[in-house]
Amino acid sequence: MQLELARMRSLNVSNAPVLTGKVVACDGGLVEVAGLPLPIGSLGAIENDDGEASLAEVIGFRSGHSLMMLLGDTVLLRPNAPVRAMGNPGAVRLGEALLGRAVDGLGKPIDGGPALALDQSWPLAGHRESALERAPVRVPFDCGVRAINALATMGVGQRLGVIAGSGVGKSVLIDTMAGHAEADIIVVALIGERAREVSDFVNRHMQGARRGRMVVVAVPADHAPNLRLRAAQYASAIAEYFRARGKKTMLILDSLTRVAHAARELALLLGEPGAARGYPPSALAAITKLVERAGNSASTGGSVTGLYTVLADGDDARDPVVDTARAILDGHILLSRELAQRGHYPAIDVPASLSRVMDDLVDPSIVKAAQQVRSLISTREENRDLVLMGAYRAGSDRVLDVALEHTPTIDAFLTQARGEAVNLPDSLVQLGEISEQVSAHA
Numbered sequence: 001m002q003l004e005l006a007r008m009r010s011l012n013v014s015n016a017p018v019l020t021g022k023v024v025a026c027d028g029g030l031v032e033v034a035g036l037p038l039p040i041g042s043l044g045a046i047e048n049d050d051g052e053a054s055l056a057e058v059i060g061f062r063s064g065h066s067l068m069m070l071l072g073d074t075v076l077l078r079p080n081a082p083v084r085a086m087g088n089p090g091a092v093r094l095g096e097a098l099l100g101r102a103v104d105g106l107g108k109p110i111d112g113g114p115a116l117a118l119d120q121s122w123p124l125a126g127h128r129e130s131a132l133e134r135a136p137v138r139v140p141f142d143c144g145v146r147a148i149n150a151l152a153t154m155g156v157g158q159r160l161g162v163i164a165g166s167g168v169g170k171s172v173l174i175d176t177m178a179g180h181a182e183a184d185i186i187v188v189a190l191i192g193e194r195a196r197e198v199s200d201f202v203n204r205h206m207q208g209a210r211r212g213r214m215v216v217v218a219v220p221a222d223h224a225p226n227l228r229l230r231a232a233q234y235a236s237a238i239a240e241y242f243r244a245r246g247k248k249t250m251l252i253l254d255s256l257t258r259v260a261h262a263a264r265e266l267a268l269l270l271g272e273p274g275a276a277r278g279y280p281p282s283a284l285a286a287i288t289k290l291v292e293r294a295g296n297s298a299s300t301g302g303s304v305t306g307l308y309t310v311l312a313d314g315d316d317a318r319d320p321v322v323d324t325a326r327a328i329l330d331g332h333i334l335l336s337r338e339l340a341q342r343g344h345y346p347a348i349d350v351p352a353s354l355s356r357v358m359d360d361l362v363d364p365s366i367v368k369a370a371q372q373v374r375s376l377i378s379t380r381e382e383n384r385d386l387v388l389m390g391a392y393r394a395g396s397d398r399v400l401d402v403a404l405e406h407t408p409t410i411d412a413f414l415t416q417a418r419g420e421a422v423n424l425p426d427s428l429v430q431l432g433e434i435s436e437q438v439s440a441h442a
Contacts, residue, residue: 019085024065026077029224030269031056031068033083038066041124042089048076055086055106057226060270067270071106071227090125092234093118094241099185102202102216105231110218111202122237124230126293135296137330137357141305142424144180145173147348147414149427151370152331152355153362156248157296159306160355161256161325164335164347165315171197172418173335173346174252174309178205178214180421183250183305185242189235190218191228192258225262229286232259236293243302250305251294257311260287260321276320284324291328331355344415351378366428369435376403376438377410406438 021036023046036044038058044066045053054077056068068083093107095118102111109116137155154160164170171193178188178201188205190198198218205214215238219231232253239251253259260283267280274280294306310325315337326332331354339347351374359367380403386392387404394401403410413434416422422430 021066021083023077023079023081023083028269029069031070031077032062033066033068034064036066036083036085037061037064038085039089043071043086044068044083045086046070046077046081046083048081049078050076052076056083057230059226059266069224069226069266069269071224071230088121090123091121092124092237094120094122094238098215098238099213100206100211100215102198102206102218105217105219105223105227105234107234111206120241122241124233124237125289126233126237126240129297133298135298136360137296138360140361140424142182143177143307144182144421144423145176145346146416146422146427146430147346147350148333148355149422149424150366150413150431151350151374152333152353153358153366153424154305154331154355155357155361156305157294157303158330158355158357159291159294159308159328161308161310161329161332162335163310163312163317163322163326163332165312165337168335168337168340169345169347170309170311170335171254173333174254174307175201175204176346176416176419176421177250177307178252179210179419181250182423184213184247185239185249186214187235187239187242187249187251188214188216189232189251189253190216190220191232191253191255192219192221192261193254195220195222221258225265228262229259229266232290236290239304240293243297243304244300246300246302248303248305250307252307253290253309255309255311256287256290256325257309257313257321259290260284263287279320284320287321287324288328291325330357344411345418346416348414350374350414351381362428366431369431372435372438373410373413373431375399376406377414379403380407380410402438406434409434409437 019036021033023031024034025032040058042058044056046056047053055071057071058066059069060067097116097118101109104110137157139156141154141156143154162170178186202216217231217235219228239249242249263283263286264279267282272280294304296303310322312322313319334349334352335347336349379399383400
């Protein structure tokens with residue numbers, strides 16, 4: 001009790017008057033408030049008939065009225081309900097106390113633990129830095145997945161996308177990376193996912209020594225779109241906060257598509273016309289802003305290595321979100337449904353996947369070996385139907401003959417048991433061994 005009183009006495013409470021307004025309209029989740037001129041992104045508390053307060057966020061303004069959207073359900077909302085301003089507009093509370101905790105998009109604990117004492121303020125939209133403040137990607141990043149480590153090597157500060165349709169293994173792949181990646185701090189944002197997946201992830205990872213360097217920000221699919229979008233921004237702010245302290249941070253955002261869906265709902269609600277397959281321009285711009293917040297800091301030496309999952313709706317690789325993400329990311333891993341159906345895990349389509357920074361991270365001999373293995377895999381997959389039908393005659397294509405001869409070795413290299421980790425040095429050594437075998441029989 002004494003500790004709590006001491007904490008309350010140490011709080012910096014503003015003596016300024018609290019801005020208040022009243023609800024004048026509510027239409028389709030959009031709440032119009034008069035007398036409360038707040039900046040976009042500010043929070044307000046709307047009082048209900050039962051004495052409780054519902055949080056809402058300012059998402060626009062019209063004719064002198066603030067347009068707000070509830071961060072929860074429209075329960076017991078009535079005309080002329082009082083609304084009061086809350087918090088510091090555009091800023092969120094952060095601190096070391098977040099480590100080992102699971103929170104929602106507002107920073108409130110969802111793991112049943114005590115309230116968080118967060119003593120630092122950070123802009124929700126992040127600090128905009130000049131392009132030259134971003135240090136280049138020069139150090140390899142060990143993600144624990146052999147096929148990625150060897151054939152699409154990641155770098156510290158890289159932004160990598162995992163692109164796939166539903167049920168192909170994205171969640172299992174990022175689960176492996178979250179459990180075995182080499183980083184000081186790991187921030188995981190589970191946006192728009194099933195509540196069961198959130199619970200399972202927290203139960204698996206928020207235990208043991210690794211818990212002390214992990215933060216989970218989770219907002220399931222049944223929550224308001226502005227809360228889902230805010231959670232992605234909050235997770236990025238946490239990663240930036242630790243980068244500013246010189247930490248090697250990994251940000252996992254699952255999924256970027258759900259964030260785009262949330263931004264689309266908000267934009268359409270405000271009357272913005274849909275453009276690319278129903279996505280307004282601001283929804284796709286929200287993706288770019290989030291991805292650009294990751295990277296290396298030249299001044300602090302810290303880094304944010306971003307891993308973003310992208311859901312290809314209907315397995316359509318031309319989906320606007322997929323196109324936008326692929327254009328702005330530093331590489332992508334494409335998961336194949338056909339490989340998943342064969343029981344091949346991880347179901348990485350190696351020829352279609354790439355890391356744009358790999359050539360700067362590993363020796364030229366490793367790059368050459370990776371290109372050699374990629375060529376064999378591509379040739380084998382292109383002629384798979386021909387071989388299965390028995391229409392191919394050995395000796396017709398020397399590259400295909402070599403690929404078929406080393407198929408068991410290559411498949412054993414590409415597959416990896418779920419939950420198993422293979423570090424970066426071992427991955428590169430095994431790649432070199434395969435390259436030597438192939439060269440000896442070429």
